[in-house]
Amino acid sequence: MNQPITQCASNLTGPDPSRASRAGGLNTRAAPFDRRSFQPEEVTDIEVGAKVDLFDRRLRANVAAFASKTKGAQRVIVAPINNNPSQYLQNAGNVNSKGLELEITALPWQGMKVTGGAAYLDSSYEAGTFVENRGTVLAPLLVDRSNEPVPQAPKWALNVGATQDWQLGFGVASIHVDYSWIDKKVIFYSTPTPGSSAAVVNDVAIANRLATLDSRGLLNGRISLALKNGVEVSLWARNLTKKEYFTYAFDVYNALGLTTVDQGDPRTFGAGVKYSF
Incomplete structure (x- = not known):
């Protein structure tokens, strides 16, 4: 029903x-x-x-x-x-x-x-x-x-997350997970000049491919305990699946024969303590 x-x-x-x-x-x-x-x-x-x-x-x-x-x-x-x-x-x-x-x-x-x-x-x-x-x-x-x-x-971007809180006598315990996904993204793109040689056309195609970032999905998590006295302790992790991805591309392929890319963070763990007053 x-x-x-x-x-x-x-x-x-x-x-x-x-x-x-x-x-x-x-x-x-x-x-x-x-x-x-x-x-x-x-x-x-x-x-x-x-x-x-x-x-x-x-x-x-x-x-x-x-x-x-x-x-x-x-x-x-x-x-x-x-x-x-x-x-x-x-x-x-x-x-x-x-x-x-x-x-x-x-x-x-x-x-x-x-x-x-x-x-x-x-x-x-x-x-x-x-x-x-x-x-x-x-x-x-x-x-x-x-x-x-x-x-x-990028044509598509998706995200989903969930947080569960438990009310305890001395504070609040929480578990959080989230996942985000983004479609492939063009950073730089060019069109070969009409009449260019096959080698030049091929070089432009290579440069365009290198300057297009693949789609990526990242999974993160966090566990925390917030005490009634204002102290909160937490453990967190980012990129739990160790996804290899790039965040930006600098295209100088047609000028110098290379394209440089910025690599995203690997799987990362951390802890934190916060005091609210």
């Missing part, structure tokens, strides 16, 4: 359009002749959402849908200039993004709190707006990069 809904409260928000901008400027490092300066970045977004409480507020759900348009998106570019590696900002066309976010909090029984969340993001360049001149003013060589994936825009 299904449990009846004893209480339902909801709160609708939006649509709530907002705008923001990022100033333009000059590149102080070496850059192509037509990218020694960059224009402002302008963002317009709109969001609509709802917050719902069910079962005497033992279940809360927050859901939101959003869409945004970025005009003149500013992107960091790593590329060789006169056979020397350089890093500069350029406007990378217009980016359209839309997505959904869901957050859930549940209190299924005494002392137990379960949380979960999911986010979906779909970002893409507006066709024909990200065009790069790899030639000169007198002999332009235009390369349309609008089909590239948008950097730093």
Whole structure:
């Protein structure tokens, strides 16, 4: 028999359009002749959402849908200039993004709190707006990069966690576990110049692969005891499954023949003592 809904409260928000901008400027490092300066970045977004409480507020759900348009998106570019590696900002066309976010909090029984969340993001360049001149003013060589994936825009992100508290005569004991997962993420990406040799096309493909981080899932845990006198002692562990992963990539493959990556923390244990007054 299904449990009846004893209480339902909801709160609708939006649509709530907002705008923001990022100033333009000059590149102080070496850059192509037509990218020694960059224009402002302008963002317009709109969001609509709802917050719902069910079962005497033992279940809360927050859901939101959003869409945004970025005009003149500013992107960091790593590329060789006169056979020397350089890093500069350029406007990378217009980016359209839309997505959904869901957050859930549940209190299924005494002392137990379960949380979960999911986010979906779909970002893409507006066709024909990200065009790069790899030639000169007198002999332009235009390369349309609008089909590239948008950097730093993973499609999915998920998380779930649970905390169990026990009320004791001298304090509160707790056990917490959480797991988070994030989809693969592009850090840098490039399109080969039309007419490039097979070797150059292959090098660009290798660089793109190295600068794309694989999806990863991390499991963490914590045990604590909070005494009534304000002292709390805890033991914690992060990345319990010893997942090997990377957090960032610096792509200079086409300039120097290598890509460097920042490695995430291995399995880590620790303990803590806190005093509240």
